[in-house]
Amino acid sequence: MCEANAYVYENGKEILYLESVDILKPEAGKIYLRSLFGEQKVFDGAVREISLLNHKIVLEKK
Amino acid sequence: MCEANAYVYENGKEILYLESVDILKPEAGKIYLRSLFGEQKVFDGAVREISLLNHKIVLEKK
Numbered sequence: 001m002c003e004a005n006a007y008v009y010e011n012g013k014e015i016l017y018l019e020s021v022d023i024l025k026p027e028a029g030k031i032y033l034r035s036l037f038g039e040q041k042v043f044d045g046a047v048r049e050i051s052l053l054n055h056k057i058v059l060e061k062k
Numbered sequence: 063m064c065e066a067n068a069y070v071y072e073n074g075k076e077i078l079y080l081e082s083v084d085i086l087k088p089e090a091g092k093i094y095l096r097s098l099f100g101e102q103k104v105f106d107g108a109v110r111e112i113s114l115l116n117h118k119i120v121l122e123k124k
Contacts, residue, residue: 002064003114024112036115047109050086052065053098 006057065098068119
């Protein structure tokens with residue numbers, strides 16, 4: 001499977017935010033995420049870095 | 063493999079921009095991309111939508 005987990009970067013740490021992300025969409029200054037399983041979250045921040053080979057999306061607060 | 067192709071959305075069409083993207087990183091209002099093969103590009107715009115299951119990153123100009 002080719003989904004990735006989303007983490008929030010804070011104080012030098014990466015905290016798991018949403019597993020198995022399929023969709024990521026910036027919307028009105030926030031980041032909408034939807035997992036493979038239909039779980040949806042809206043993160044008030046921005047993308048810091050995505051590494052698809054590492055299956056990793058890192059978000060951070062603005 | 064779990065990389066995705068990056069496309070630029072323009073006038074209702076999606077035009078291939080970079081194949082086999084590994085890294086995506088917003089930097090100074092632009093989007094830095096690096097492929098599995100080490101090819102690097104900087105797109106002057108933003109992420110429109112990412113669908114990992116579809117292996118697709120869609121960018122658009124601001």
